[in-house]
Amino acid sequence: MDTITASVYDTIFARRDVRGEFTGEFADPVVLERILxxxxxxxxxxxxxxxxxxxxxAPAIRHEFWAHVDEERRVFSAALPPDRAxxxxxxxxxxxxxxxxxxxxxxxxxxxxxxxxxRHAIADAGLYSVCLAIENLWLAATAEGWGVGWxxxxxxHYLQGLLSLPARVKPVAWLCLGPVxxxxxxxxxxxxxxxxxxxxxxxxxxxxx
Amino acid sequence: MDTITASVYDTIFARRDVRGEFTGEFADPVVLERILxxxxxxxxxxxxxxxxxxxxxAPAIRHEFWAHVDEERRVFSAALPPDRAxxxxxxxxxxxxxxxxxxxxxxxxxxxxxxxxxRHAIADAGLYSVCLAIENLWLAATAEGWGVGWxxxxxxHYLQGLLSLPARVKPVAWLCLGPVxxxxxxxxxxxxxxxxxxxxxxxxxxxxx
Numbered sequence: 001m002d003t004i005t006a007s008v009y010d011t012i013f014a015r016r017d018v019r020g021e022f023t024g025e026f027a028d029p030v031v032l033e034r035i036l037x038x039x040x041x042x043x044x045x046x047x048x049x050x051x052x053x054x055x056x057x058a059p060a061i062r063h064e065f066w067a068h069v070d071e072e073r074r075v076f077s078a079a080l081p082p083d084r085a086x087x088x089x090x091x092x093x094x095x096x097x098x099x100x101x102x103x104x105x106x107x108x109x110x111x112x113x114x115x116x117x118x119r120h121a122i123a124d125a126g127l128y129s130v131c132l133a134i135e136n137l138w139l140a141a142t143a144e145g146w147g148v149g150w151x152x153x154x155x156x157h158y159l160q161g162l163l164s165l166p167a168r169v170k171p172v173a174w175l176c177l178g179p180v181x182x183x184x185x186x187x188x189x190x191x192x193x194x195x196x197x198x199x200x201x202x203x204x205x206x207x208x209x
Numbered sequence: 210m211d212t213i214t215a216s217v218y219d220t221i222f223a224r225r226d227v228r229g230e231f232t233g234e235f236a237d238p239v240v241l242e243r244i245l246x247x248x249x250x251x252x253x254x255x256x257x258x259x260x261x262x263x264x265x266x267a268p269a270i271r272h273e274f275w276a277h278v279d280e281e282r283r284v285f286s287a288a289l290p291p292d293r294a295x296x297x298x299x300x301x302x303x304x305x306x307x308x309x310x311x312x313x314x315x316x317x318x319x320x321x322x323x324x325x326x327x328r329h330a331i332a333d334a335g336l337y338s339v340c341l342a343i344e345n346l347w348l349a350a351t352a353e354g355w356g357v358g359w360x361x362x363x364x365x366h367y368l369q370g371l372l373s374l375p376a377r378v379k380p381v382a383w384l385c386l387g388p389v390x391x392x393x394x395x396x397x398x399x400x401x402x403x404x405x406x407x408x409x410x411x412x413x414x415x416x417x418x
Contacts, residue, residue: 003212003216004216004219004220004352005352005353007212007213007216007217007352008216008217008220008247008348008349008351008352009243009247009349009352010213011213011217012247012250012345012348012349013250015250015252017252033409034218036409036413037409038217038218038221040409040412041221041222041224042344043224043226043344043347043359045361046398046403046404047396047398047399047403047404047405047406048404049406049407049412051412052412052413052414052418053412053413053414054414054415054416054417054418055413055414055415055416056416057415057416058416061416072329072330075329075330076324076326076329076330079324079329080324084324088326091326093326093327112404115285115288115289115293117285117297117300117302117398117403117404118302118361118362119361120281120284120285120288120362121281121284121285121361121362121363121364121365122361122363122365124336125361127333127336127337128336128340128343128381128382131337131340131341131344132340132341132343132344132347134337134341135251135252135340135341135344135345136221136344136348138252138341139217139221139345139348140217140218140221142217143213143214143216143217143218144214150252152254152327152328152330152331152334153327153329153330154330154331155330156330156331163416163417163418164417164418165417165418166418169418172337173337187256189255189256189326190256194255194256194326195255195256195257195321195326196256197256197258198258200242200245200246200249203249203258203260203261203262204245204261204262204264205261205262205263205264206263206264206266207263207264207265207266207267207270207372208263208372208373208374209261209263209372209373209374209375209378
């Protein structure tokens, strides 16, 4: 395997969902623009590029969102059986206030409408494109020595209101990103005993289910 | 920028949605397993890894699917205004019969249930994870010198039936992959005048919409 190929695999395997390792130091805007450029180079259904990237710079927005997430964390914890709640309560689930950069990624179904090539039969295809962009961003950030954490403890309508999104625009992710002290070798949820990774063979099928 | 970082960006920018460049030659199973391993290393909500990979080896399944896609291509074309239909009809929209490997990627919402960490507030979060796995696969394949084409001209219930998927399992993509003669410098849809890519600045916002 040549160096380019190995570098891509190394980055894919080093990538982590970061919560506790953000340094909060100054984030070089040149690096950030490169990372956003990688996201924007993702494949999209009908070349619709249906994503938007909202950089959150106002500390008040970040704090408001953090408080909302903290409430949703309690909602989830309260729904768990006691043994799972005990494990969950030890796990850091976000780094909203510590990460250098907060970025919201959204999906706009009107982009490229009315005739999005490849979306007539599958309504969700545009949403899939947005996720591909997020994974490009995640891997580019990892290659830059940054970490990324995807926060999903929020209600979509809350975030729509907080950012004055048009009704059609769906928030897909609140991402925390920026320089980190290091990336964990083992995913947090596995280290803390929440869940173990399955082997590839467990999800591989031939010609049908 | 060091070599590892540059390699990741080079791969992200070289990646294309391939239709016409598959060679159809023998696909090395060792390479295929590496590529699937990259997909399986994707981030997933609550470490649920809710994806399955179905390798399609039976020629009959591939041919049946191709016929279905061809019909859906006509459905889309018929719905277009004449000028757009003329552009669309010149565009190759799939390489199902030419690609060395056909792979269906699905989403199983029951994986990790009932308490998927991070999914209680966002029903689609598991579906997002499947898309992240697909982008990992796409970039690993590109780094290996393979091409990937995502076919989305199909009805989900048709593919569910063709592969005997359980009712809860949602097909997310039919992917064509394998060795290619080359990757196009410009995406097919742009080369054929279907749509042009927007600059990053057009989708970048600060603190709100």
